[in-house]
Amino acid sequence: MKITGVELRTVRMPLVSPFTTSFGTETDRLAVLVRVVGKAGRPHSQPVEVQGWGECVAMERPLYSLEYAAGALEVMRRFLVPVLFGQGPTGLGPDGEITAERVAALLEHVVGHRMAKAAVEMAVLDAQLRGTGQSLGGYLGAERHRVPAGVSVGVQPSIRELIDVVGDYLAQGYLRIKLKIRPGWDVDPVEAVRERFGDRVALQVDANAAYTLADARILRRLDAFDLLLIEQPLAEDDIRQHAELARLISTPICLDESIVSARAAADAIALGAAQVINIKAGRVGGYLEARRVHDLCRAGGIAVWCGGMLETGLGRAANAALAALPGFTLPGDVSASDRFYARDITTPFVLADGHITVPTGPGLGVAPIQDVLDAVTVDSTWLQP
Ligand code: OSB
Ligand code: MG
Numbered sequence: 001m002k003i004t005g006v007e008l009r010t011v012r013m014p015l016v017s018p019f020t021t022s023f024g025t026e027t028d029r030l031a032v033l034v035r036v037v038g039k040a041g042r043p044h045s046q047p048v049e050v051q052g053w054g055e056c057v058a059m060e061r062p063l064y065s066l067e068y069a070a071g072a073l074e075v076m077r078r079f080l081v082p083v084l085f086g087q088g089p090t091g092l093g094p095d096g097e098i099t100a101e102r103v104a105a106l107l108e109h110v111v112g113h114r115m116a117k118a119a120v121e122m123a124v125l126d127a128q129l130r131g132t133g134q135s136l137g138g139y140l141g142a143e144r145h146r147v148p149a150g151v152s153v154g155v156q157p158s159i160r161e162l163i164d165v166v167g168d169y170l171a172q173g174y175l176r177i178k179l180k181i182r183p184g185w186d187v188d189p190v191e192a193v194r195e196r197f198g199d200r201v202a203l204q205v206d207a208n209a210a211y212t213l214a215d216a217r218i219l220r221r222l223d224a225f226d227l228l229l230i231e232q233p234l235a236e237d238d239i240r241q242h243a244e245l246a247r248l249i250s251t252p253i254c255l256d257e258s259i260v261s262a263r264a265a266a267d268a269i270a271l272g273a274a275q276v277i278n279i280k281a282g283r284v285g286g287y288l289e290a291r292r293v294h295d296l297c298r299a300g301g302i303a304v305w306c307g308g309m310l311e312t313g314l315g316r317a318a319n320a321a322l323a324a325l326p327g328f329t330l331p332g333d334v335s336a337s338d339r340f341y342a343r344d345i346t347t348p349f350v351l352a353d354g355h356i357t358v359p360t361g362p363g364l365g366v367a368p369i370q371d372v373l374d375a376v377t378v379d380s381t382w383l384q385p
Contacts (some may be wrong), residue, residue: 001038001039001040001041001050001097001098001099001124001128001183001209002038002039002041002095002096002097002098002279002316003036003037003038003084003085003096003098003124003385004037004039004382004385005035005036005037005382005383005384006034006035006036006037006084006123006382006383007035007037007380007382007383008032008034008073008077008081008380008381008383009032009033009034009035009182009373009377009379009380009381010030010031010032010033010069010073010377010380011029011030011031011033011037011312011333011345011373011376011378012028012029012030012376012378012381013028013029013031013098013312013340013341013345013376014028014341014342015027015028015029015310015340015341016339016341016342017128018154019310019340020154020155020156020180021064021154021155021180021182021206021208022135022155022180022181022182022183022207022208022209022210023063023064023208023210024061024063024348025154025309026059026060029059029310029312029340029341030060030069030378031055031056031057031058031069031311031312032056032058032069032072032073032074032119032313033053033054033055033056033119033314033368034053034054034055034056034076034119034120034122035051035052035053035054035123035353036051036052036053036054036055036120036123036124036126036127037049037050037051037127038050038051038127040097040128040131040132040320041097041125041271048131049131050127050128050131051127051130052120052122052123052124052126052127052128052129052130052292052363052364053122053123053126053297053314053364053367053368054120054121054122054123054124054126054314055119055122055311055312055314055315056069056073056076056115056116056118056119056260056282057115057118057119057229057280057281057282057283057309057311057315057320058071058072058115058116058282058312059309061116064208064257064258064309065115065236065283065316066112067112067114067115067116072104072113072116073379073381074087074167075110075113075116076119076120077381077383079110079113079240080107080110080113080116080117080120081120081383083106083107084098084103084106084120084124084384085383085384085385087385088106088107088109088110088160089109090105090106090109091294092106092216093185098346099124100121100124100128100288101288102123103117103120103121103125103286104112104121104134104285104286104288104289107120107121109331113280114131114260114261114283114284114285114286115282115283117226117241117285117286118281118283118284118285118287118289119282119285121285121286121288122286122287122289122318125287125288125363126363126364127323127363128363129362129363130362130363132362133337133344133362134362134363135321135359135360135361135362135363135364135365136287136317136318136364136365137218137320137324137358137359137360137365138360140287140291140322140324140325141291141325141326142321142322142325142358143324143325143326144322144324144358145324145357145358145360146324146329146352146355146356146357146358147306147320147323147324147328147331147332147334147352147355147358148175148176148332148354148355149173149174149175149176149331149334149335149354149355149356150174150175150176150177150178150202150305150330150331150332150333150334150335151169151176151177151178151179151333151335151339152178152180152308152333152335153165153166153169153177153179153180154180154360155180155181155185156183156189159188159189159192162179162189162192162193163192163193163196163211164356166179166193166196166197167196167197168288170197170201172336172338172351173351173353173354174351175202175331175354175355176202176203176204176228176330176331176333177193177201177202177203177204178203178204178205178206178231178333179193179203179204179205179206180205180206180207180208181205181206181207181210182207182208182210183210183211183215183218186205186207186218186219187218187221187222188224189293190203190205190222191225194225194226195385197306199226202227202331203225203226203227203228203229204227204229204230204231204254205222205227205229205230205231206231206232207228207230207232207233207234207256208231208256209232209233209234209236209257210232210233211234212234212241213234213238213241213244213245214249215233216245216249219233219245219248219249219251220248220249221253222249222253223249223250227251228252228276228330229251229252229253229254229255229275229276229330230249230251231254231255231256231278232251232254232255232256232257232258232278233245233253235257235261236257236258237258237320238258239267239268239271239273240271240273242258242273242274243256243269243271243272243273245274246273246275247272252275252276253273253274253275253276254274254275254276254277254278254305255268255274255276255277255278256280256283256307257283258273258274259274259278259279259283259284260283260284260285261284261285261289261293261294261300262284262289262292262293264295265277265296265297266296269296269297269300269302274302275302275303276302276303276304276305276330277293277297277302277304277308278304278305278307279293279294279297279301279304279305279306279322279328280306280307280308280309281318281319281322282309282315283307287318287322289358290322291322291325294322294325294327294383295327296327297327298307298327302372303329303330304326304327304328304329304330304332305329305330305331305332306319306322306323306328306332306333306334307332307333307350308332308333308334308335308368310340310343310345312341312345312347313344313345313346313347313349313366313368314345314346314364314366314367314368316334316337316344316346316349316356317346317349317359317364317365317366318331318364319332319334320334320349320356320357320358320359321358321359321364321365323358324358329355333351334346334356335351335356336350336351336356337348337349337350338350343372344372345368345369345372345373345376346366346367346368346369347366347369358369359360
């Protein structure tokens, strides 16, 4: 495919309710979307115009990771998109052709900025697959038509409200509950949810790096509640300390923030810092690297599940496809669109029998609904060679 233009579109979508984690409260989702337009060459016929969509998971503020939406937009505009036009230090070759499989290598000279890179790769991959008519799930190696849906429950103002919110999600059919925790909101909410809903509910917690090893005594109290896992209790670069914590508590440790690549995953596993891994394509630089994380975890007998970043229908479609790979043995944060948005920019994903259906159409299998997209767009830039 030859890329002829790229649109970078920033959207701001109101959340149905505030989402509070240990790092802050979000009331709306600011996201940068990437639309790649190109010409797909086909033997013996005229090239056809194709386009593809990517979604950058960087949040408005650099609180979950060091990337943030406006920064990612800048990096894409100045340093990543020009490479797709053949204007980078790594040339495309005389024909200007590009494939999704080459994007990561072409962008490797830019240090970090994995969420920005992932969005660009996702858009090229979507366009490429639309050109060949293959679904993203089919391309990645999905083996299921639907994936079990879990839901991430933010820190609530009170235990009473938490019980109401969790009860509502369980009534909707969600198959796994993840509670956000932070110092002062950990043992009590977990105990309350177990007391009210029983031992059969699949339950896990996510600290988003809010603790230190000195808190091991508190975290150890969570051992009593038979949690599936505790996600990212310590800081992103505390790999060794996660390994130490693993020796002090019996709840399996799952890493999120720390796993920025397949290499980081291999190291964390080898050091005993992660018994489970949360895979987010944006965090590791793209869906192709995400698949590599999946493959190495599967080979090593490490359970994985698909994380979420409050995606619009675009990222949600891609996550559903990824989560359908055989190594995803735990329910992911792949929830219905209405978990976050009253009106999604694509046809909404809905919960059916506790599952989300994996799209089967070409590429992502979904695309933005133009007037809904326009209504939430706050900025748009069109880039050409
Ligand atoms: O740590 O998994 C996380 C949302 C934003 C940033 C980080 C995280 C989350 C979530 C929400 O937990 C997951 C979802 O999209 O459902
Ligand atoms: Mg997490």
